[in-house]
Amino acid sequence: MQITLKVWRQSDANSPGDFVSYPVDNVTEDMSFFEVIDMLNDELVLRGEEPIAFDHDCREGICGTCGIFIDGRAHGPLQGVTSCQVHMRSFTDGQEIVVEPWRARAFPVIKDLAVDRTAFDRIMASGGYISVNTGSSVDANATPISKHDADEAFDAAACIGCGACVASCKNASAMLFVGAKVSQYALLPQGQPESKERVLNMVATMDDEGFGSCTNTGACESECPKEISLEHIARMNREFIKASLG
Amino acid sequence: MSWFKSFLNSSIGKKTVMATTGLLLCLYLVVHLGGNLLLYAGPDVFNGYVKNLTAFKPLIRVIEVVLVIIFGAHIVNGLRLAIENKKAGGTSYQLNRKNENSTPSSRTMAITGSVLLLFLIVHLATIWYNFQIEHSGGQFFNIITGSDVGLGNMFIAVLYGVAMVLMGFHLKHGFQSAFQTFGIRFNRHGKLIEMVSILFWLIIPAGFLSIVIYFGFMGGAN
Ligand code: HEM
Ligand code: SF4
Ligand code: FES
Numbered sequence: 494m495q496i497t498l499k500v501w502r503q504s505d506a507n508s509p510g511d512f513v514s515y516p517v518d519n520v521t522e523d524m525s526f527f528e529v530i531d532m533l534n535d536e537l538v539l540r541g542e543e544p545i546a547f548d549h550d551c552r553e554g555i556c557g558t559c560g561i562f563i564d565g566r567a568h569g570p571l572q573g574v575t576s577c578q579v580h581m582r583s584f585t586d587g588q589e590i591v592v593e594p595w596r597a598r599a600f601p602v603i604k605d606l607a608v609d610r611t612a613f614d615r616i617m618a619s620g621g622y623i624s625v626n627t628g629s630s631v632d633a634n635a636t637p638i639s640k641h642d643a644d645e646a647f648d649a650a651a652c653i654g655c656g657a658c659v660a661s662c663k664n665a666s667a668m669l670f671v672g673a674k675v676s677q678y679a680l681l682p683q684g685q686p687e688s689k690e691r692v693l694n695m696v697a698t699m700d701d702e703g704f705g706s707c708t709n710t711g712a713c714e715s716e717c718p719k720e721i722s723l724e725h726i727a728r729m730n731r732e733f734i735k736a737s738l739g
Numbered sequence: 740m741s742w743f744k745s746f747l748n749s750s751i752g753k754k755t756v757m758a759t760t761g762l763l764l765c766l767y768l769v770v771h772l773g774g775n776l777l778l779y780a781g782p783d784v785f786n787g788y789v790k791n792l793t794a795f796k797p798l799i800r801v802i803e804v805v806l807v808i809i810f811g812a813h814i815v816n817g818l819r820l821a822i823e824n825k826k827a828g829g830t831s832y833q834l835n836r837k838n839e840n841s842t843p844s845s846r847t848m849a850i851t852g853s854v855l856l857l858f859l860i861v862h863l864a865t866i867w868y869n870f871q872i873e874h875s876g877g878q879f880f881n882i883i884t885g886s887d888v889g890l891g892n893m894f895i896a897v898l899y900g901v902a903m904v905l906m907g908f909h910l911k912h913g914f915q916s917a918f919q920t921f922g923i924r925f926n927r928h929g930k931l932i933e934m935v936s937i938l939f940w941l942i943i944p945a946g947f948l949s950i951v952i953y954f955g956f957m958g959g960a961n
Binding site: 499512564566591593596597599661662663664665666699709711728730731732737 | 827832836842912
């Protein structure tokens with residue numbers, strides 16, 4: 494296959510940036526999208542040009558480091574996968590693929606396709622934990638938890654913090670991320686002692702970081718690589734309303 | 740009261756206000772359409788109905804004040820959210836296939852809402868003003884159907900028609916969205932909410948629209 498990557502290039506946070514088109518030959522449909530960028534980067538280095546900066550680590554959909562707007566969708570055209578799991582068979586020979594960084598005021602571009610997602614870290618630092626004295630681990634069944642709650646908490650905990658929810662939301666809202674993080678504790682007994690401060694503090698930090706609020710369009714749920722459900726936003730809303738009013 | 744203020748200024752607080760006021764406005768639509776359908780019964784019945792309402796003047800005034808508060812909160816908060824959310828979005832994408840992940844009605848709440856606001860201003864400045872301030876010599880039916888500020892005026896009829904279609908669009912997303920905002924869970928109650936939603940986004944706007952079409956475009960008053 495021959496494809497053209499139309500990539501956002503921006504040398505640093507304060508430069509304006511623009512799109513540059515790169516034709517790439519010798520692409521096979523079994524290559525991953527990232528292998529194509531690797532191939533292009535090798536060529537750019539040989540030509541003495543700056544390679545394209547993009548975040549990636551595990552390249553198997555578990556770390557959440559990668560996050561690129563590929564061909565008009567967060568993490569590319571497939572559902573339930575990260576950018577590193579996109580393969581060239583999802584595109585057609587001769588296609589021009591637009592490649593952009595996440596766009597949100599709270600996620601400023603650092604360079605090219607890499608954005609600063611430390612706003613998520615600050616949200617986590619404001620309540621995404623439980624305070625316990627670490628000792629030896631307790632007996633596995635000391636605290637019984639129903640299968641339903643355990644499953645739902647696990648689904649929420651599957652969030653890898655990639656930011657696709659923010660990137661695909663017209664309001665750049667982080668409610669799916671925060672909803673998942675609030676839910677994973679709200680569903681379990683270990684989360685109860687700090688539940689009230691947790692939801693109040695995490696939502697306050699989310700608002701301060703400049704994320705928008707939710708219009709319930711559902712774009713986040715559709716684009717989330719871990720298919721985190723809107724139910725978790727509903728649960729966070731309930732927790733927040735309860736914590737605020739009572 | 741500081742907790743209340745910080746609740747109202749939080750993202751979820753603002754959403755809760757939108758959802759509460761939005762659903763109350765939906766309730767008002769039911770009452771309003773009920774009265775309007777009497778137009779089909781002819782001038783005597785309709786004029787009599789409006790005159791009877793006048794007998795409850797103090798009550799009507801209280802309801803009006805409540806409505807102003809509800810509408811005011813919905814509009815001010817809605818426009819505030821629209822501005823804040825626009826700012827949060829930052830630079831737009833060169834290519835964004837939004838239709839793959841969300842419905843047009845959910846993405847255009849501020850636009851459909853703004854047209855409704857325009858309609859509301861015209862509606863109050865003409866019909867409400869004539870009914871409540873001028874009293875119109877009891878000829879309420881004629882005001883509604885006439886060519887002065889009523890549906891006999893092509894501009895008014897078109898504006899009203901467009902507004903009712905867009906209200907359906909606003910509520911197609913808005914009604915069910917309000918329940919999600921309250922944290923009433925989709926999966927468990929989704930089917931019921933969806934069914935009731937049809938009443939608000941389809942049947943009620945269609946009821947209002949039928950009046951616009953009958954009296955505005957089919958000469959129903961003659
Ligand atoms: C008069 C002008 C109006 C304006 C400017 C307006 C504006 C808005 C906006 C911007 C939103 C979305 C807020 C967000 O989630 O980001 C919204 C939601 C909503 N609106 Fe309106 N609206 C208007 C009239 C109405 C009317 C007449 C009704 C009902 C009869 C209504 C019912 C609703 C409902 C139920 C919601 C959903 C609340 C939620 O998602 O939680 N609106 N409105
Ligand atoms: S909720 Fe989904 S899209 Fe959002 S950060 Fe977590 S894994 Fe990524
Ligand atoms: S690089 Fe780890 S999820 Fe994509």
